[in-house]
Amino acid sequence: MSWSTRLRYRFGDIDDAGIAYYPKLLHCFHCAFEDWWSDALHHPYPRLLHDDQLGFPTVKLECEFFAPIRYGDEPTVHLGVLRIGTGSVEFGMWMTKGGAGKPLCRARILTATVDMAKMQKCSLPEVWRERFAPFVIREEDFPRGR
Amino acid sequence: MSWSTRLRYRFGDIDDAGIAYYPKLLHCFHCAFEDWWSDALHHPYPRLLHDDQLGFPTVKLECEFFAPIRYGDEPTVHLGVLRIGTGSVEFGMWMTKGGAGKPLCRARILTATVDMAKMQKCSLPEVWRERFAPFVIREEDFPRGR
Amino acid sequence: MSWSTRLRYRFGDIDDAGIAYYPKLLHCFHCAFEDWWSDALHHPYPRLLHDDQLGFPTVKLECEFFAPIRYGDEPTVHLGVLRIGTGSVEFGMWMTKGGAGKPLCRARILTATVDMAKMQKCSLPEVWRERFAPFVIREEDFPRGR
Amino acid sequence: MSWSTRLRYRFGDIDDAGIAYYPKLLHCFHCAFEDWWSDALHHPYPRLLHDDQLGFPTVKLECEFFAPIRYGDEPTVHLGVLRIGTGSVEFGMWMTKGGAGKPLCRARILTATVDMAKMQKCSLPEVWRERFAPFVIREEDFPRGR
Numbered sequence: 001m002s003w004s005t006r007l008r009y010r011f012g013d014i015d016d017a018g019i020a021y022y023p024k025l026l027h028c029f030h031c032a033f034e035d036w037w038s039d040a041l042h043h044p045y046p047r048l049l050h051d052d053q054l055g056f057p058t059v060k061l062e063c064e065f066f067a068p069i070r071y072g073d074e075p076t077v078h079l080g081v082l083r084i085g086t087g088s089v090e091f092g093m094w095m096t097k098g099g100a101g102k103p104l105c106r107a108r109i110l111t112a113t114v115d116m117a118k119m120q121k122c123s124l125p126e127v128w129r130e131r132f133a134p135f136v137i138r139e140e141d142f143p144r145g146r
Numbered sequence: 147m148s149w150s151t152r153l154r155y156r157f158g159d160i161d162d163a164g165i166a167y168y169p170k171l172l173h174c175f176h177c178a179f180e181d182w183w184s185d186a187l188h189h190p191y192p193r194l195l196h197d198d199q200l201g202f203p204t205v206k207l208e209c210e211f212f213a214p215i216r217y218g219d220e221p222t223v224h225l226g227v228l229r230i231g232t233g234s235v236e237f238g239m240w241m242t243k244g245g246a247g248k249p250l251c252r253a254r255i256l257t258a259t260v261d262m263a264k265m266q267k268c269s270l271p272e273v274w275r276e277r278f279a280p281f282v283i284r285e286e287d288f289p290r291g292r
Numbered sequence: 293m294s295w296s297t298r299l300r301y302r303f304g305d306i307d308d309a310g311i312a313y314y315p316k317l318l319h320c321f322h323c324a325f326e327d328w329w330s331d332a333l334h335h336p337y338p339r340l341l342h343d344d345q346l347g348f349p350t351v352k353l354e355c356e357f358f359a360p361i362r363y364g365d366e367p368t369v370h371l372g373v374l375r376i377g378t379g380s381v382e383f384g385m386w387m388t389k390g391g392a393g394k395p396l397c398r399a400r401i402l403t404a405t406v407d408m409a410k411m412q413k414c415s416l417p418e419v420w421r422e423r424f425a426p427f428v429i430r431e432e433d434f435p436r437g438r
Numbered sequence: 439m440s441w442s443t444r445l446r447y448r449f450g451d452i453d454d455a456g457i458a459y460y461p462k463l464l465h466c467f468h469c470a471f472e473d474w475w476s477d478a479l480h481h482p483y484p485r486l487l488h489d490d491q492l493g494f495p496t497v498k499l500e501c502e503f504f505a506p507i508r509y510g511d512e513p514t515v516h517l518g519v520l521r522i523g524t525g526s527v528e529f530g531m532w533m534t535k536g537g538a539g540k541p542l543c544r545a546r547i548l549t550a551t552v553d554m555a556k557m558q559k560c561s562l563p564e565v566w567r568e569r570f571a572p573f574v575i576r577e578e579d580f581p582r583g584r
Contacts (some may be wrong), residue, residue, distance in 0.1 A: 338510030
């Protein structure tokens with residue numbers, strides 16, 4: 001089941017065409033990923049990094065931008081887990097207006113599990129495999145654009 | 147009386163010294179200013195800009211940085227109105243850890259009232275003078291650092 | 293033939309893991325794209341947008357991150373044109389240390405040709421098809437990671 | 439004598455009013471400060487931080503914004519040293535169009551000298567006092583706005 005949060009797109013995050021600048025949308029996806037750790041898993045990402053020495057850096061990314069986002073839009077950001085591997089987790093993230101309907105953009109984000117002390121790939125700890133399980137979505141629930 | 151909101155300082159907003167990069171703290175103050183419009187005045191800033199054609203660009207800024215902010219800190223951002231002029235409003239903003247105590251940083255932000263259609267200075271409309279009044283703070287309530 | 297430029301990765305563009313935050317790397321790719329307009333095509337991108345009312349917004353993106361980038365690295369950013377369509381252009385961009393060797397990251401960026409006055413897709417003007425031609429690279433020259 | 443460099447203001451660094459967002463201008467000043475280390479002092483700032491364990495974090499800031507900056511502007515950023523203290527250095531920075539004339543904005547930036555290993559204030563090493571000396575400007579050469 002996917003998880004979602006509301007996002008305030010900001011005055012200073014606009015490009016010269018008057019719409020959202022896509023690197024900022026990827027920043028928004030990362031912010032929502034951090035909020036998922038805090039608000040859904042109740043284990044803030046800084047605690048994971050600093051105390052557990054575990055991180056999920058992005059190694060591969062695929063994004064599609066379907067419709068522009070403007071200042072004043074407060075898109076809903078959705079997060080689902082598409083695949084849990086041995087040492088990797090693939091997330092599907094997307095934005096909608098008003099929380100439903102066709103996505104404005106979506107991203108498939110492949111992360112590696114990294115031991116932050118050694119800065120080396122490691123296996124996904126069992127505890128997180130279990131905690132991620134409720135957020136798994138099927139490929140057909142990762143919404144396609146218009 | 148000052149208004150306050152909680153802020154999540156973000157993973158990607160850190161500098162190479164491992165602490166908050168000060169231009170990002172100024173971005174955070176602007177985000178809190180936008181939240182004040184949405185959550186305290188119940189008139190989102192994009193609506194003010196787009197529908198009312200009114201804006202409050204910063205013309206002068208004085209900031210002091212007293213203590214570093216790290217990833218995982220969720221500072222409280224405080225906003226008070228220091229002075230309401232004919233065509234200008236001065237805000238006092240500061241951050242604290244846990245909502246109280248000595249500020250981590252503070253900023254005195256002088257804004258001009260601008261007619262966004264003409265991009266020219268204009269008088270502060272009476273309605274906003276009234277709506278800002280409850281947020282006025284005295285100079286001695288704008289907290290000094292350590 | 294691909295084009296390249298030197299990039300100063302910045303003090304404030306680091307994440308809490310002490311390396312480049314990937315949305316900032318995408319910002320860097322966009323900066324290099326803008327520099328290509330200024331320095332290779334000698335027609336600054338703002339002039340294209342403002343005077344010619346033509347823009348190249350990104351509609352699809354695929355990135356791979358192979359190795360971390362740290363503060364002090366001055367990666368070379370490379371740009372090649374992978375495909376010129378009727379109303380779209382696909383760019384291949386990548387970063388290397390010292391201008392050669394295995395890429396640190398790479399991005400396949402699909403842009404649409406947009407009439408900025410109408411904010412609608414349009415055909416790629418013949419003049420730009422010709423000006424882009426020297427920068428076309430073959431798929432096998434878009435370097436794979438380690 | 440002040441030092442200066444050209445700056446490309448970027449497509450994605452615009453706000454919803456269509457002009458430069460002031461926290462980004464402060465980022466630009468920091469980028470120019472880093473360029474001064476690389477291009478004027480020939481000792482890149484990352485080398486100072488990493489090898490010499492010395493840093494110049496900002497402790498106080500005063501900025502004035504006189505005229506808007508738009509996408510396509512390539513302002514010149516000027517840097518002068520206003521005051522060299524025992525454990526602090528005050529910089530004066532400003533931007534002009536075309537390298538001369540009235541400033542578009544200016545900032546007085548007070549930095550502390552910090553031992554990055556201990557994250558504690560320290561004295562300014564004599565070598566830097568000498569290297570900074572040629573860039574000292576008089577208060578009256580720090581240009582006032584319109």
